[in-house]
Amino acid sequence: MTHEHEVEIVSPVARSVVPSAKPPLESVLARISIEDRAALDRLLTETVEYLDHPSFARARTAKDLFGVTAEQAAQPWVNSADARPVAKGCGTNATLTNNQEQKLFLRMNYARYRMAKLFQAHAGKRLTGKAASELLFWQRQVIATRCEIVQANVPLVLAMAKRTRMGNVDYAELISEGNMALLRSVDKFDCGRGFKFSTYACRAILKSFSRVALKSNRYRGRFPTEFDPSLEKSRHAELLREQVEIDCVDELRGILRQNLADLNDVEVRVIQARFALGQAAQAGGDVEPAPKTLEQVGDMIGVTKERVRQIQNRALAKLRSKLQDDFLAA
Missing domain, CATH: 1.10.10.10 (Winged helix-like DNA-binding domain superfamily/Winged helix DNA-binding domain)
Known part of the structure; x- marks a missing residue:
């Protein structure tokens, strides 16, 4: 009988790395799919931000969180179909326990940590085929884990929107702002403080609702009447x-x-x-x-x-x- 790994509660440290590595040689890029080449170009221009954790320096962390070793993650592959995300957690409709939630956030930040270490190791240098493969592998884990967290918490946005009474704001616009706030919350949440993500996300979602209501009121203050297309054209x-x-x-x-x-x-x-x-x-x-x-x-x-x-x-x-x-x- 297997038991779920307990997650060590330690307050992480926010860190960021600006990539200065150069793209791989054309011979290496030729073995990568067009989709992954575009993803690699985007990674080389975006700052990697993550919340550091003492467990990230341990050799067995990758095995504990993803079920693969660091050596397996660095194995080169040719097609994106050969490197499916291995992040495993709860289903998209499941309610996450506190331990499951913390483990998902550790997965996401560990994958970003590995990306940051790769960029630091190749600062000012050209990425090798092995480094590019590993970089894309961890980027896929970030996307997979982030999507899992977001999908598990999307009902929060709908629940908060239904509870919020804002007659002057379109419901679809309210949901859109709430979803954007949820995405930002996933990137900024510190699981090491011991709080549930929903506690942090609800506050951020309500703030986004307040901002869109203030923006709507300001607009209506300047344009009190409804939009009339016939007024846009003079006869x-x-x-x-x-x-x-x-x-x-x-x-x-x-x-x-x-x-x-x-x-x-x-x-x-x-x-x-x-x-x-x-x-x-x-x-x-x-x-x-x-x-x-x-x-x-x-x-x-x-x-x-x-x-x-x-x-x-x-x-x-x-x-x-x-x-x-x-x-x-x-």
Whole structure:
């Protein structure tokens, strides 16, 4: 019968290492998958932060926490499928005991500790294939263990959001802020103080709710009304263009009414029928009829539509000449 290892309660020390190692040779990178090459490039630019613990210096810590020795973790591999995370803990829906929780946080920080030691050993040097493999191995353990902790504590966010009464904050935004606070809490939690992670995380989640409520109130103070997309676009240019069109039509009607362009009776009838000018005034109505086609106008005056087109073009030329003369005179 196996017993779960007891976790030593010691207050860890926060440490950070800025990587200065150089990427491996191209021949080494060629044996690594594209996904892992991208992960390695990202690791070389990110600071490694972890909470140190006295047990990390012991040779058997890797075996106790992950079930592998340091030598096994350093074995080179070619494909990411050959190096699945070996972090083992509770299921994603299980409630963690205090001892299980502390062990998960020790796993995550130990994996980061091993990454920091690799960067320190290769400071200013080029990473070897063995070092790159081990670095990616421990990075996968960090991700696996971190995900396990987050998934076990996601219900905290939902519970806190339901208990919090914030009518002016969208529920989805509240959940999003709570999840971000949970992720930050996982990275900063000190399991060596003897407290449950939920105690620390709940406080951080509530603070994030307060921040999003304050941000929402500040926004509503500046913009008290709801967002209206119709207010984002001004119709001034459109209204100005419509007014210009109305003025031009009125001017054309005046020219036709007074026959200032020297049009004959047939040309006047064709222009009025084709462009519906002056017909509303004659009918005494408010809505002008639709413009008539060449064929319809031809039936009115007893000619073919081609002849109507010729009459229309001759009348438009006279009107254009009159408008240009008025413009130059002005």
